[in-house]
Amino acid sequence: MSFRPAGFRPAVVGYAVALVFALSSSVVFAQEAKPAAAATAAQPAAAASAEQAKPGEATAAVKPGDAAAGAGKAAACGACHGMDGNSSDAQYPKLAGQQESYIVRQLTSFKSGKRQNPIMLGMATPLSEQDMHDIGAYFASKASLPGVADQALVERGEQLYRQGDTTKGVPACMACHSIDGRGNPGAAYPQLTSQHAQYIEATLKSWHDGTTWGDDAHAQIMPGIAKKLDAKDIAAVASYIEGLHAAEGASGAAAAK
Numbered sequence: 026m027s028f029r030p031a032g033f034r035p036a037v038v039g040y041a042v043a044l045v046f047a048l049s050s051s052v053v054f055a056q057e058a059k060p061a062a063a064a065t066a067a068q069p070a071a072a073a074s075a076e077q078a079k080p081g082e083a084t085a086a087v088k089p090g091d092a093a094a095g096a097g098k099a100a101a102c103g104a105c106h107g108m109d110g111n112s113s114d115a116q117y118p119k120l121a122g123q124q125e126s127y128i129v130r131q132l133t134s135f136k137s138g139k140r141q142n143p144i145m146l147g148m149a150t151p152l153s154e155q156d157m158h159d160i161g162a163y164f165a166s167k168a169s170l171p172g173v174a175d176q177a178l179v180e181r182g183e184q185l186y187r188q189g190d191t192t193k194g195v196p197a198c199m200a201c202h203s204i205d206g207r208g209n210p211g212a213a214y215p216q217l218t219s220q221h222a223q224y225i226e227a228t229l230k231s232w233h234d235g236t237t238w239g240d241d242a243h244a245q246i247m248p249g250i251a252k253k254l255d256a257k258d259i260a261a262v263a264s265y266i267e268g269l270h271a272a273e274g275a276s277g278a279a280a281a282k
Contacts, residue, residue: 085155087154087155087158088155088158089125089158089162090125090129090158090159090160090161090162090163090165091158091159091162092159092162092163092165092166093163094159094163095158095159095160095161095162095163095164096163098156098159098160098163099160099163099164102120102160102164105117106118106119106120106164107119107121109121109167109168110122110123110164110167110169111167111169111170112221115221115222115223115224116221116223116224116227117221117224118220118221118224119169119170119219119220119221119224120164120167121164121167121168121169121170122164122165122167122168122169122207122216122218123161123164123165123169123215123216124161124165124208124210124215124216125158125161125162125164125165126161126210126213127161127208127210127213127215127216128157128160128161128164128165129154129157129158129161130213131238132145132149132152132157132160132161133149133154133157134238134239135148135149136149136150136152139238139239139240139244140238140239169216169218169219169220169270170219171219171268171270172219172220172221172222172267172268172269172270173267173268174222174264174265174267174268174269175222175264178260178261178264178265179261179264179265179268181257181258181261181262182261182262182263182264182265182266183265185197185198185254185258185261185262185265186198186199186262186265186266186269187199187204190258193253193254193258194253195250195253195254195258196250198217198262198266201214201246202214202215202216202217205218205269205270205271206218206219206266206269206270207271213243217266217269218266218269218270218271219266219267219268219269219270220266220267221267222260222263222264222266222267223263225262225263225266225267226259226260226263229247229251229254229259229262229263230251230256230259232247232248232250232251232252233248233251233252233254233259235248236248
């Protein structure tokens with residue numbers, strides 16, 4: 026594992042979780058022409074659309090995400106998350122390299138209201154499941170740019186990430202998120218590597234204070250762990266995660282600090 030130390034990072038002020046996704050896909054309908062009397066030949070567009078979208082009609086099966094299609098659908102995300110998923114504003118998370126399945130899960134949670142955010146509710150609501158997969162595939166195809174860690178916080182942050190803290194009942198972060206922070210797609214654990222410390226810290230504090238993003242087993246994992254961390258622990262592990270990235274030439278293998 027490789028780390029890039031930096032000077033002191035200012036404390037996080039506030040927490041804004043705003044993933045901004047926009048639907049820019051088009052759905053084309055075709056139907057056979059039907060004989061009609063001249064008086065009813067010009068049917069209003071709204072009525073035609075309603076007739077085409079009859080309840081109970083079979084919908085197309087969801088396919089694996091298409092990154093090319095997702096590029097257009099995620100175009101508006103660049104304002105907050107960067108065009109390639111590497112946000113320049115630390116209050117917005119990096120999405121580059123994040124797993125398609127995890128992005129779909131979060132969008133679904135925003136759409137259903139399980140994960141609450143006024144902006145994302147509006148953005149996720151019009152998205153179809155296929156749109157979500159395409160957007161997820163687009164960001165998953167991008168590379169997350171390495172971040173930096175505060176050298177003063179690395180020792181404690183490394184302990185928590187790699188070993189946990191048995192005295193507090195805190196497991197090692199890498200047990201779920203992998204030694205290099207790439208996560209575990211099969212188990213639905215997200216990528217953390219190089220994520221902004223400010224975003225990680227704000228999210229952990231939110232979980233510490235009781236926020237949850239659902240009622241399933243996965244939704245209960247992090248709030249329970251975060252409650253056992255104090256403010257200094259949260260700052261340390263968040264900084265460590267920002268500096269966490271695969272060393273150049275490591276070829277996927279973890280390199281030691």
